[in-house]
Amino acid sequence: MQERTDYACVANMIGDVDAYARDMRDSEGFAALRRVCITHLPGFGAVMFSYHHLPPPGAVDYSSALTVIAHGFPTDWVNRYIKEQMYRHDPITRLAMDVSEPFWWSEAGNAGAISADEQAYLDTLAAAQLGDGLAIPVFGPNGRNGYCGVGFGKQATGLSYADIKQVQWVCQLGHQRYCDLLKMQFPDGEHLTGRETEILEWVAKGKSNSVIAEIIGISPHTVDTYMRRIYLKFGVADRVTAALRGLAIGAIK
Structure with missing residues (x-):
């Protein structure tokens, strides 16, 4: 993945790593977990965040519909994304599941083969002028995976490879805690x-x-x-x- 070097590197984005890890561990419900993410992610310069949970077939919460949690995105975009089931043609989530490294939304067309419907979605996303962001795959137990979208808005930001890996670590830790909370709800x-x-x-x-x-x-x-x-x-x-x-x-x- 090509590093962005045309902007000043964002240093020390994560702030207090210990505080984040502790708050994540201590979150006892989904609302608390969401608050932790919303509190810490702006430290990376992020202004938008989405989380798509992808339970495997056979899981108690498996559904053909996608569980999407979004923060900071324009309300009209979120409503349209869900109402029009745009996730069915969103190649970013699918491509993220085929890789282990994050990539930029703007580079999705180069991350793998995409269909005409998927290209149409990418064109719609570009027309919405949400700015750029990172597509981050996250992985959990027994094939319980997910996708995090971390948007930086129209304000361009330069992130080194190390910076991006820190963002990925934050998303992975949040996903694992989400899986832990889900497991507590499963029947015995x-x-x-x-x-x-x-x-x-x-x-x-x-x-x-x-x-x-x-x-x-x-x-x-x-x-x-x-x-x-x-x-x-x-x-x-x-x-x-x-x-x-x-x-x-x-x-x-």
């Missing part, structure tokens, strides 16, 4: 017994109930019984969804 009835875990792991490997029965030395009828118990615990109705759910919550590997 999803824990599998050792035998249920063993069977579901074979299901995830594509084995049929009859084959699983032969592998672990029990009857196919008993495997069927275990599968019904798994369905009940996970609140699902088929083996594929059960396997996805197990992988999503870390019940199987």
Whole structure:
């Protein structure tokens, strides 16, 4: 990624690292977590912030709709983004999931192949004149990932590679805390017994109930019984969804 060197480097942006880490750790709810982010991010020169949570298929909160939290963006842009489901054609979020390094919104067209609809979205974004910002991928447990957009508005800013990595660290820490808070809300009835875990792991490997029965030395009828118990615990109705759910919550590997 090319460093921006045409503007003065923003030094010591993060301010008190210890304070941020402590406040993040001590946030006991989503509202508190949001306040921590809003309080600390301006120290980087950021004026806009968005967070897109991307739970994996099978997770209890999985949905085809995207969970978007935004701060500092113009209200009309946020409303339009959600109402028109612009996230369906926003390539920035998708491209961020394919890389480990942040990139600038203005460079999204060079970050990978994009469709005509995605290019149309980038044109719409440019026309909105929101300024530039960083696209930052964040990663969590069991494939529970996300995207942070940190906007710097129309005021151009120069960030060194080290500066950008600090911003990425702040976003990653916030995402991990968000995942921790989500985990506290998940129902307790999803824990599998050792035998249920063993069977579901074979299901995830594509084995049929009859084959699983032969592998672990029990009857196919008993495997069927275990599968019904798994369905009940996970609140699902088929083996594929059960396997996805197990992988999503870390019940199987």
